[in-house]
Amino acid sequence: MIIDTHAHYDDEQFDEDREEILGKMQDAGIGMIMDAGSTILSWDKIVKLTEEYPFVYGAIGVHPDEVGNLDETQFARMERLLDKEKIKAVGEIGLDYYWDKENHDLQKEWFIRQLDLARKKRNRSLSTAGRLPQIRWRL
Numbered sequence: 001m002i003i004d005t006h007a008h009y010d011d012e013q014f015d016e017d018r019e020e021i022l023g024k025m026q027d028a029g030i031g032m033i034m035d036a037g038s039t040i041l042s043w044d045k046i047v048k049l050t051e052e053y054p055f056v057y058g059a060i061g062v063h064p065d066e067v068g069n070l071d072e073t074q075f076a077r078m079e080r081l082l083d084k085e086k087i088k089a090v091g092e093i094g095l096d097y098y099w100d101k102e103n104h105d106l107q108k109e110w111f112i113r114q115l116d117l118a119r120k121k122r123n124r125s126l127s128t129a130g131r132l133p134q135i136r137w138r139l
Helices: 018-025 042-052 064-069 072-081 104-121 132-138
Strands: 002-007 030-036 056-059 087-094 123-127
Touching (some): 030 042
């Protein structure tokens, strides 16, 4: 059995053929897919995929390049979504200074908050982009 531990089938690029692609996965030997959330907008799509496909599981989180969209209301919503049976991790979270889209202090703040939530509720899926030395102390 093959396990895809990091996918983004919730992405709009799959809107036209998502059903066809996912419909063929099990015949191709894919036994499980972990669809990793990277934006707030991805969360509902991921939950829907986990409900429609028995072999799809989800991670709910906000990628470091998107943390400027995260606030307390959305964070509370993330915490509630993590109670769903097939949401197995907090992710995709971390520090990513490659594109420099978000302030580094803001990335660190939300990374710590999401990591603490992962410790409390679920596993974690990290995006380190060369920042492992900077985040190792939090793991």
